[in-house]
Amino acid sequence: MRATRVTVVVLAALLSAAAVTLAGPIGFVGLCAPALVRPLARRFRGLARSRAALPAAGLTGAALVLGSDVLLRALVPADTAVAVPTGVVTSLVGAVFLVVTALRLRDTSGAGAPERLRVPGRAVFLVTVAALVAVLAGLVVAAVLLGDTRLLLGDVVNWAQGRAGRTVSFVLDTRVPRVLAALCAGAALALSGTLVQAVTRNPLAEPGVLGVSGGAALGAVILVTTTPVAASWGVAGAAFAGAAVTAVLVFGLAARGGFRQHRLVLVGIGVAAASTALISLLIVLTDPFNATKALTWLSGSTYGRTLPDVLPVALVLAVGVAVAVARRTELDLVSLDEDTPRLLGLRLGAGRLGFLVVAVLLSATAVACAGTIGFVGLVAPHAARALVGRRHVRVVPVALLLGAALVCAADLIGRTVIAPAQLGAGLMTAVIGTPYFLYLLVRSRR
Secondary structure (H helix, E strand, O other): OHHHHHHHHHHHHHHHHHHHHHHOOOOOHHHHHHHHHHHHHHOOHHHHOHHHHHHHHHHHHHHHHHHHHHHHHHHOOHHHHOOOOHHHHHHHHHHHHHHHHHHHOOOOOOOOOOOOOOOOOHHHHHHHHHHHHHHHHHHHHHHHHOOOOOOOHHHHHHHHOOOOOHHHHHHHHHHHHHHHHHHHHHHHHHHHHHHHHHHHOOOOOOOOOOOHHHHHHHHHHHHHHHOOOOOHHHHHHHHHHHHHHHHHHHHHHHOOOOOOHHHHHHHHHHHHHHHHHHHHHHHHHOOHHHHHHHHHHHOOOOOOOOHHHHHHHHHHHHHHHHHHHHOHHHHHHHOOOOHHHHHOOOOHHHHHHHHHHHHHHHHHHHHHHHOOOOOHHHHHHHHHHHHHOOOHHHHHHHHHHHHHHHHHHHHHHHHHOOOOOOOOHHHHHHHHHHHHHHHHHHHHHO
8 A cells, every 4th residue: 555655646746747847837737637527426437446537637637727728818818828827827726626625625623622731830931032032132133244244243333323334334224124124024924823823723824824925915016016116105005905805705714614724724725826826927917127026025035125114014013912912811712712702701703803803914014024924923823832831921922032033034044145145034934834834734634
């Protein structure tokens, strides 16, 4: 049995590699084709056997790709259709198919069960916070001093006092806002993930996985590609609008029968895939100069950020922290189960909606400030709970410090590892977040 599985996986990988080499990345065909053939086996017994189902799935996949290409040419003018990849259409169709499949899925994962209760002592919490503050302070100092031009602490002191030279002033005037943007965006994403995981009681829930960040990115890219001189507050507004629409769609669809783990994640992945496809379509069809700006921004880069760009996320972060601290007890109760908050007289629906609105605001402004930076909202809350337990009076400050440190470190590495060229902070966080997400999926199956 194991040899058969290994052989099938190797053949699937080879087939996927050959298809991508020939036609580029075409998403969701491998998901839709077998799923469309499988219900036919109930009517046609011959399709229940692999010898008949495999060729049928292959023909269905070919029909999907050809049909998507024909649909694209029918809806888009001929001169434009040549530039639009067929994979964009298959991704949109596959995203809808995935969402419909998720809504029909019987989810028995039991996501509503609370995690094992851990109550570390106060000394553990204080030591953890002190260690994280020290690490974050070191990262901030390193981020300010290191880069394509290396500085000394004395240069920073002179700059703060207005006595620095022209070169040092130019470097710090551009570098300090980038550091602040990374810190605020990381903390905002971490707090957003903490609120979403508490409300849904889902360890896999976070703004990126649930498509909220993708919706914010789509809204911002629409404005960036259509209005080249858009101000930072305009981008923040467009990102919030996109995140709000996506959040209403995802949580509205997943709310039927409760926020079950698999259903919520699958709906979020489907909506995120649709957002990515639409972003790709906009980039292909827009002016090359605007497309370059959008691609740089989508990589999670803090390049070119100024203090006005940081202000929206800083204000929303302050409001989010105040709400989380003031409603910390309600967060603890909401994250337990369905019945306990109601027994204590809490309006569960209104409380959930309020926390989700704050989470969407945090995610949208973070995306507007630093682009799409994934997995921070997943990693930081989990690590915080592992360090200090599940009480949100302790989880919130630790998650904020972890999120800020993670994005600051990612931005620092991206600016220095191949200097003077740069890598986006979102690329660096994905290197850490992807294996962690897979680990959580494996653990949830067990």
